[in-house]
Amino acid sequence: MMKEALTRLIAESLEKLGLSDIEGYKVEVPPEGFGDFSTNVAFFAAKRMRLVPKKAAETIAGELVSDSRIERVSVDGPGFINIVLAQEAFSAVIANLLDSHRFWRISEPGSRMKIQLEFASVNPTGPFTVGHGRQAVIGDVLARVLEARGFRVEKEMYINDAGRQIDLLGESVKIRYEQIHDRRIELEDRHYQGGYLVEMAEDLVREFGDRYLGRDDEETRTFFRDYVLGRMIEGMRASMAALSVDFDNFFSERSLVDSGAVDKVLDTLRKKNLVEERDNAVWFKVSRFENESDKVLVRSDGTFTYFMTDIAYHLNKYERGFDRVIDIWGADHLGHIPRMRAAMKALDLPKDFFHVMVHQYVNLKKGSDIVKMSTRRGEFYTLNELVDMVGTDAARYFFAMFDPDTHMLFDVDLARTRSAENPVFYVQYAHARISSIFRNAEEKGVSTKNLNNADFFLLKSEDERKLIRDVASFGETLERTSRDYKINRITNFLEEVANEFHVFYNKHKVVDVHNKKVSAARLALCMVVKNLLADGLSVLGVSAPDTM
């Protein structure tokens, strides 16, 4: 919010110099010791002004000094304009932050487009893996970020309940059910082996006894299939809830098949002459749109591929009125992107409608072991086990802490450490510390009320100015995150603010019964930082405790 005002001032100066069409320059926080803000505008204007950057900078700087909110302007290095803001500017900001601590929210909800986030979509055939946890947190945090920035957001999980694997899942439980009744039937390789299916079978025996024993009719198969599906979805919902992730909607793949939506899309593609029959299967001409080979939509046995139903699914999303969908997929779905893009083009959906965010895998480190998470090898911790070990806050924070593009190493021991090394506690501790300051103030009879009447001109140390400046920039961090989806910006930001607060705390006494004026001003600053930390943590879905 400070930067916006300054950017406007710079634009005005350019206008006065007849350079209003210069663009592409930046206003940013310079390295330590170069003032509050800095701009590289002179590098862009130099050519037009027929000056070397340094001279151009001096000319522009000359225009800037006339504003009362600017204390000092200097030109350093090859042509950077460095600006020190007047204390007045800081006072205005802190008053503003006290008034509306949710300044980083775009106030009219839904002022931007309507976005759907789809994530944690899986075959409901086994428990969530640690990788799904990363995906769920990325999705959930991104949803909170986008919502804060004025988008209407819906979170959806797609349930792949249509394929053969669900029938097999039902069969597997049926076999377990028979086994409990001492029937000599064994699972085959194609069946699911997981122990959780035995538990379900036991529940079925408890509830239904031998009602389905020895039966193999359509009704029985449907019963087992739907029962398992219900239980699996229930389990997935619980796993997500343990991570504080909830969804606005669960969407069934099967429903697309049953409603005829899939047939309809296939028909559309057929009419556009974008499919062909080959080897008894139906192929979509991906190669018409992308540099990729054609893909099967309908197998030679007449069943739909995942690709086919996914096309119908995305058309359905469009018909539901979303301006944009963001699918969050693991790196193993990379190959799916070009063909989906091709399908979107084939259906003439808007160019900007379909977004995919790909994230890399998660490896776990426990003790000195690095455990590669691989569903194929079957050697993994489940998401539930991980959350049980480290807790919701640490799990969410750690998953959010890494650039989604990079492979992350989840250090389990670090995450469960309730001490200094753990970045979650570092940030939370700053919040708890501030709460403690307020308790202390009240005990000592230093007023914590009417802080907006305090004299903010007293907050003039470099530590205090830095805190104010950074707190005020949270909106910018969120805005950038809403554009590039790199949610680790939020944890970086919070760690920086927490660090600045700890530095401030160690140097400056807040509550001082002998100097109530300074106390009031510093309490105001503490309040602003506390609100920011609480809000920032809430964007991550992590708690902000008052005591630790």
Place this chain on the structure above:
RNA sequence: GCGCCCGUGGCUCAACGGAUAGAGCAUCGGACUUCUAAUCCGAGGGUUGCAGGUUCGAUUCCUGCCGGGCGCACCA
């Protein structure tokens, strides 16, 4: 082989084309009769995988190598 992502101190990670590449862990040394020492201060540790190119300026953009992950199914 082709495509996408990633290579940054011993380890895990940051860095909007900008100034002296930053944190944390680990190592070493300091700071609690004072609002929570779960904190802070300081030291050492780097040719940002390699080689070119574009630019006033490159960890960032481009090209080519090297290394790792993933993908290139009538799997999802």
